Amino acid sequence: MFESKFIGRNVSKVKICDQSFGAESFLSGTHTSQTFVSADNEIILWSVGVEQSEEDVEEPTMSKSSSISHVGDVMGLDYKGGIAAAASSNGSVSMYKLDKMSSSTGLEPLHSWSALHSFKSGRKCPCTDLCIEDNIATCGEDGSIHILDMTRPTPVRSLVSCDSCTLNSIIWVSPQSVAVVNTSGQLKVFDIRQSGTQPIQKFILSSADFSSLNCLDKHPSQHHLVATGSYNGVLGIYDLRQDGVPVTILEGHSGNSISDIKFHCRSPDMLFTSAYDGTVWQWNGGKPHQGAGDSGEQSVWFLADAVKHRIEVSELTSLYTQAGSMSGYPVNCLDVCNNMSTGRM
Amino acid sequence: MDVQSDTPQQHSAMLGPNNKLILCNNSTEGSGELLFKEVNLRPEYDNQFVRNLVNEMSCVFIANQRSPDCPMTVEEVLHYSRSYRAVIKESMQHVQRALMTEDAASADLLDDLMRTLVVSESAWNLMEIIFFQEPQGGELALQLLKWLSIHIDDCRVMMEEVMKEDPVHHHHNYWPAVYGCLLQGKTEGVMELLVASNNTSKSCRVLMSVLSKMPVYQAAGMAVNEYEGKWRMWREELKQMLSQGVFADDDKMAQMAKILSGDLDSILSAVEELSAPWYSYLMAAIFYTQPYAKFHQVQGSIEGAVHRCGGIKSFDTHDSLIYHILRRNLVELMKCCSEEFSSWWFAAHLADVFHQANLLQEKNSLDTTMRDSLLLEYGGSLMQDHRLWNVGIHYLLQCPKYGRYHLQEYLARLPLASTRQALKVLSVCETHGFTQQASSICRVMARREMREDRLGSALTWCRHGKDGNMATIVAEKFLDQYRESVMLPSVDVLDALGPTMLLMSKKLLFLVKLREFHQLVDTGEEKEACSLLVALIKSRTAPARYWFLLILELLPMLESSKVLFTPDEIYDLMNAVTELKQSKSEEMMNELEVSRIQTLHLSLTRCLAKVTLSDSNALVAISCDV
Numbered sequence: 001m002f003e004s005k006f007i008g009r010n011v012s013k014v015k016i017c018d019q020s021f022g023a024e025s026f027l028s029g030t031h032t033s034q035t036f037v038s039a040d041n042e043i044i045l046w047s048v049g050v051e052q053s054e055e056d057v058e059e060p061t062m063s064k065s066s067s068i069s070h071v072g073d074v075m076g077l078d079y080k081g082g083i084a085a086a087a088s089s090n091g092s093v094s095m096y097k098l099d100k101m102s103s104s105t106g107l108e109p110l111h112s113w114s115a116l117h118s119f120k121s122g123r124k125c126p127c128t129d130l131c132i133e134d135n136i137a138t139c140g141e142d143g144s145i146h147i148l149d150m151t152r153p154t155p156v157r158s159l160v161s162c163d164s165c166t167l168n169s170i171i172w173v174s175p176q177s178v179a180v181v182n183t184s185g186q187l188k189v190f191d192i193r194q195s196g197t198q199p200i201q202k203f204i205l206s207s208a209d210f211s212s213l214n215c216l217d218k219h220p221s222q223h224h225l226v227a228t229g230s231y232n233g234v235l236g237i238y239d240l241r242q243d244g245v246p247v248t249i250l251e252g253h254s255g256n257s258i259s260d261i262k263f264h265c266r267s268p269d270m271l272f273t274s275a276y277d278g279t280v281w282q283w284n285g286g287k288p289h290q291g292a293g294d295s296g297e298q299s300v301w302f303l304a305d306a307v308k309h310r311i312e313v314s315e316l317t318s319l320y321t322q323a324g325s326m327s328g329y330p331v332n333c334l335d336v337c338n339n340m341s342t343g344r345m
Numbered sequence: 346m347d348v349q350s351d352t353p354q355q356h357s358a359m360l361g362p363n364n365k366l367i368l369c370n371n372s373t374e375g376s377g378e379l380l381f382k383e384v385n386l387r388p389e390y391d392n393q394f395v396r397n398l399v400n401e402m403s404c405v406f407i408a409n410q411r412s413p414d415c416p417m418t419v420e421e422v423l424h425y426s427r428s429y430r431a432v433i434k435e436s437m438q439h440v441q442r443a444l445m446t447e448d449a450a451s452a453d454l455l456d457d458l459m460r461t462l463v464v465s466e467s468a469w470n471l472m473e474i475i476f477f478q479e480p481q482g483g484e485l486a487l488q489l490l491k492w493l494s495i496h497i498d499d500c501r502v503m504m505e506e507v508m509k510e511d512p513v514h515h516h517h518n519y520w521p522a523v524y525g526c527l528l529q530g531k532t533e534g535v536m537e538l539l540v541a542s543n544n545t546s547k548s549c550r551v552l553m554s555v556l557s558k559m560p561v562y563q564a565a566g567m568a569v570n571e572y573e574g575k576w577r578m579w580r581e582e583l584k585q586m587l588s589q590g591v592f593a594d595d596d597k598m599a600q601m602a603k604i605l606s607g608d609l610d611s612i613l614s615a616v617e618e619l620s621a622p623w624y625s626y627l628m629a630a631i632f633y634t635q636p637y638a639k640f641h642q643v644q645g646s647i648e649g650a651v652h653r654c655g656g657i658k659s660f661d662t663h664d665s666l667i668y669h670i671l672r673r674n675l676v677e678l679m680k681c682c683s684e685e686f687s688s689w690w691f692a693a694h695l696a697d698v699f700h701q702a703n704l705l706q707e708k709n710s711l712d713t714t715m716r717d718s719l720l721l722e723y724g725g726s727l728m729q730d731h732r733l734w735n736v737g738i739h740y741l742l743q744c745p746k747y748g749r750y751h752l753q754e755y756l757a758r759l760p761l762a763s764t765r766q767a768l769k770v771l772s773v774c775e776t777h778g779f780t781q782q783a784s785s786i787c788r789v790m791a792r793r794e795m796r797e798d799r800l801g802s803a804l805t806w807c808r809h810g811k812d813g814n815m816a817t818i819v820a821e822k823f824l825d826q827y828r829e830s831v832m833l834p835s836v837d838v839l840d841a842l843g844p845t846m847l848l849m850s851k852k853l854l855f856l857v858k859l860r861e862f863h864q865l866v867d868t869g870e871e872k873e874a875c876s877l878l879v880a881l882i883k884s885r886t887a888p889a890r891y892w893f894l895l896i897l898e899l900l901p902m903l904e905s906s907k908v909l910f911t912p913d914e915i916y917d918l919m920n921a922v923t924e925l926k927q928s929k930s931e932e933m934m935n936e937l938e939v940s941r942i943q944t945l946h947l948s949l950t951r952c953l954a955k956v957t958l959s960d961s962n963a964l965v966a967i968s969c970d971v
Contacts, residue, residue, distance in 0.1 A: 121797055143801075168765070
């Protein structure tokens with residue numbers, strides 16, 4: 001069961017709000033991909049409800065709770081504990097408060113950091129992604145990472161040009177370190193307490209088969225386990241305790257560019273990826289294995305070769321196609337909770 | 346912009362991104378400021394409802410594409426066509442809802458859109474009846490009237506209003522409602538209104554009995570011939586009554602009776618009174634003169650009806666649209682669609698339905714290129730919109746002849762606002778095998794990064810595009826920076842560079858080897874570092890202009906107490922220095938350079954002596970011109 005809706009805009013990011021706000025809400029951001037910065041974008045807060053259909057089946061419905069206009073494309077969107085933050089293609093980051101009580105707005109702008117990311121020439125460049133933990137970590141096309149304290153007007157730590165390429169995505173892997181992926185196929189971990197701009201760890205997907213890494217996510221409970229999705233449809237699983245190369249490499253989406261990747265927060269043996277060929281894949285590593293029990297506490301994602309025989313892959317977008325809905329359009333993003341949402345085009 | 350002003354003005358125009366025409370006015374007087382004005386050529390895509398419509402229709406379009414070998418059955422075509430109509434209807438509901446809430450400013454826009462949607466839906470519905478359903482005699486007239494009553498429903502509205510009034514016939518719209526119902530063949534409605542008026546005159550009673558006796562065609566259980574016979578009998582009776590003057594005491598009843606008997610003048614005057622469109626006349630005329638008409642009979646009455654309603658010249662586009670549909674004239678119909686609507690969506694989708702139904706080939710002189718050219722136009726207009734280019738791709742791909750060429754050209758012109766967008770367009774190019782466009786995107790991005798002095802990123806784009814020539818250009822930039830600062834920038838990218846790239850560019854190979862040298866020095870593997878650099882010079886992988894710099898890098902190693910070179914390596918270096926010296930005449934070199942070269946020679950000689958001493962077995966002949 002699912003519900004889909006055309007919103008007349010290209011959806012660039014979705015983020016499901018957590019229990020603190022109510023699991024029945026999610027945020028979406030739009031993009032227009034114009035060369036000049038446009039104010040024609042918005043962040044929308046959606047609420048998901050359930051409706052009894054005529055056949056007495058519960059049908060999910062979604063409706064726009066509120067929206068707020070956003071300058072520049074929404075490149076990254078994150079939510080934690082009532083606070084949402086959006087990364088803009090004009091290099092700035094804005095923070096919003098989600099207020100359930102104030103029914104008039106719902107999304108209240110709190111603070112913004114303008115022109116965080118820019119080139120040496122001074123030209124602004126897109127802030128490509130951000131991640132909220134205690135602080136907000138941002139990355140940009142200028143290869144810089146900024147750590148923002150939500151209460152301070154300037155970054156508390158800036159790793160300027162710590163990467164020569166565009167950084168595509170960023171996550172916190174521990175309270176002191178962030179992991180980023182870049183267009184030259186590298187995963188890097190930076191310790192924000194250390195001075196200097198050198199990564200403490202560096203992984204390369206594969207030196208022979210070069211491809212940009214587009215997205216990454218960490219295992220919800222084992223934070224040393226990180227998964228990345230690449231431009232050529234390769235899913236990489238990394239153990240941050242071992243340097244160098246991914247532990248497992250899996251090929252998917254018929255070689256098409258993976259746009260987003262997410263672990264299931266409750267069942268971390270399940271991974272979801274979305275791709276520009278319009279497909280969403282579910283990688284189920286938790287399939288009961290005959291005569292299992294030898295894996296011990298080791299995560300299923302680390303079982304290198306063996307893993308390939310145990311992972312069940314299913315394509316979820318066939319659902320969409322059956323309903324006569326869209327097919328073949330790029331899926332830009334997804335987020336997974338107990339329910340899942342995707343944004344397209 | 347004031348183009349009426351007397352002062353001489355120069356105007357120029359250029360096509361900007363996103364379907365915008367930029368007009369530029371460089372006025373000769375005054376401050377000499379340039380005035381720019383943007384004219385949006387495709388304003389309809391700025392409307393969210395239109396974008397929704399475009400998206401939803403594209404899903405129907407994609408889901409219903411068939412290969413030419415297995416054409417659609419009639420049922421499938423009908424389903425396909427109805428899916429489009431459903432989308433238009435849904436869109437109408439959304440606009441309707443928005444119209445209730447929107448402020449006046451955007452209400453105008455939405456009103457326009459609503460009109461377009463209403464017209465297109467009604468035209469589409471009629472096309473379905475005429476082209477795909479092809480109802481038989483008897484049913485055709487009923488279908489046409491049913492269509493009419495759905496799309497011109499003011500008589501229903503009037504009737505509701507009138508029925509609220511007491512007494513009903515005092516309402517100013519009482520007679521228009523009666524005639525409206527009559528023209529649409531709604532005999533029950535007429536009866537209802539007559540009964541409600543409490544008219545006890547004789548002619549009214551007779552008319553009501555005539556109405557109740559009027560034979561109605563029922564598809565099941567009645568042959569057309571049988572129906573025709575019954576109907577003719579009924580009409581003869583009515584005509585007799587008219588000639589006997591049964592309705593003479595009531596003008597209104599008389600006129601109604603005349604309409605019922607198929608008197609064309611009466612029908613026309615009723616249509617004119619209601620200012621109903623011409624096809625309202627046609628359909629009423631058919632229903633009351635030959636309700637059993639087959640399609641060719643209907644077509645026979647069209648010209649007469651048009652003539653009576655003022656001729657085709659008096660028609661607006663909607664009227665002509667209906668005219669061409671009824672005439673089954675596909676060429677004119679398509680032309681009319683293209684004129685009626687500012688956007689191509691209506692004509693393009695319609696053409697595809699006809700194409701799938703095989704109508705564009707069989708019954709007309711047109712070939713499929715008409716559908717293709719409409720799809721190309723429509724797809725092209727979408728490709729030029731920064732929000733809808735993804736949708737346009739699917740339309741262009743469905744044009745077998747030119748679609749791919751058009752797509753290539755449009756893709757090459759898409760704005761690359763961000764790395765993410767560039768990678769997205771690149772993946773489209775790669776999926777469809779447009780290698781030239783793919784490499785051009787990589788090149789554009791590499792140049793852009795180079796302009797921002799982001800050499801590592803530029804090199805990554807070269808690697809994406811497997812572009813050796815561009816890689817050479819970027820590598821040269823790297824080396825320029827190395828020459829200035831004796832430091833290599835973006836080493837993280839150089840370290841991760843795979844082997845395939847190195848085969849494409851000699852410069853890049855040198856660059857990577859140079860980085861390798863620095864790494865070896867850093868890790869303390871000086872001997873390996875030295876032989877690597879000497880090999881680079883000897884093989885001339887390193888261009889001569891870097892030799893000097895490279896040998897300078899070796900200086901600490903040459904002066905080191907450790908033996909890091911073989912005699913052969915030192916000879917190679919000496920040769921290189923000599924060659925360098927010879928390449929420039931004495932006068933060209935400044936003092937600094939001369940002294941540097943002397944220092945190098947000295948160092949090399951000293952090192953050679955050291956190496957020779959440590960390796961007493963070697964037989965060495967020193968010839969040196971220091």
